[in-house]
Every structure is written in structure tokens, then in C-alpha cells.
Amino acid sequence: DGGITQSPKYLFRKEGQNVTLSCEQNLNHDAMYWYRQDPGQGLRLIYYSQIVNDFQKGDIAEGYSVSREKKESFPLTVTSAQKNPTAFYLCASSIDSPTRTMNTEAFFGQGTRLTVV
């Protein structure tokens, strides 16, 4: 079945460590996104990628890094520079790259809950 998969579901990080969250999709989608969710604040865009080997910063990119070496994969690294990394992270993909005029829905993964210990 086609879908978008995030792993792990739960992740614990010690202060000062980098951690990488995985996001894989087999929907043949061009565009992929990373969002962060905090209670009462909705979702905020961290990074997005319209095509392989290209990505752009979203609203809250500081302390995060991404790569897009393959169409199917868009891993997110939470670096030690991210001062408040504890949050729920959601990855999404969509069939059209963001500059298309036709709007289609994004498909979301099940999320990764990151906790700093």
C-alpha cells in the first residue's frame, strides 16, 4: 500500500545530541514537508522540498537540517542548536510541487514524538 512512513514513533535525546527523524513515502510525490506541532500552537513549517536535491527553509528552520537525496526520503536532523526540541514532528508529502496553482491535499505521516531528557 502507498503511504508515508515516519520513524521512530518515539525518540529520546540527550541535551547536546543531534538526532535524525526518518520520513519515507512511496506515493511518488514531488514535494515533502516537515512540520512541528506544539500544544495549542498548531503546526509550523520547518523545511520543505519541491524536488530532489533541493529544499527551502520554512518558518522555524533554525536548529534543524534536512536532505533530499532521493525522491522517497526527506530526513530531518534536530541539531544541538535547537533550544527547545521537545515536540511532535509531522512529515507530509503532496503530489504537486508547491508552485503549482492546483491545490491538492497533503498526506501526513503518523508523527514522531521527540523528548529531550
Add this chain to the structure above:
Amino acid sequence: SQELEQSPQSLIVQEGKNLTINCTSSKTLYGLYWYKQKYGEGLIFLMMLQKGGEEKSHEKITAKLDEKKQQSSLHITASQPSHAGIYLCGADYNNAGNMLTFGGGTRLMVKP
């Protein structure tokens, strides 16, 4: 996001009752998306409403977009426990596909 306000923040209703969730934008909308989230899980797409104003229904859920007010409402008729979850509206401000700005969410609980 202050650009997109959802209300109420939380809602408890008795099973069988109707309810409405609102999403108000301070900027012009190109599109408005509604998603549902079970706590700690991903988002499930419900509906997308286009600029210009429209109304869509799916099963017992109806969503409307009022272009004049830049406001969308999500109405659930005869609520069931399966409707419980967090409802999020997402705004497309740039006509740029899916780089959405999300509201803070409405947590819905349905009492059997």
C-alpha cells in the same frame, strides 16, 4: 499562528448533538484545508475549500468557506464518539500548493 484563529480551543458534546468549529483568517485565503488528528498521530485530510467560497459535505461533516468574512466553519451533525479528535484548519495564503499555515486546533470530545 495569529493569522489563523480556531475556536473553540476545546469542545465537549454529548453524543448525538450537533457542533460547529470555526476558523478565521486575518489574511486573504486561496484555499482552506480541514484535517482531523487523533492524539499523537498523523493528520487525516477531510476537505479542501477553494477561494471564492464553497461548501462541501462528507458523511456527517459539512464545511463552508465564507470569502467575505475569510472564515470557514466545520459542522458535525449528530456527533459520534468516532468524531473525537483534534480538528485543524490549514490556510493556503500563497496559492502555492501545500505550504499551509495551521490554526491552533480544536480538541473535540464526544461523551457517549
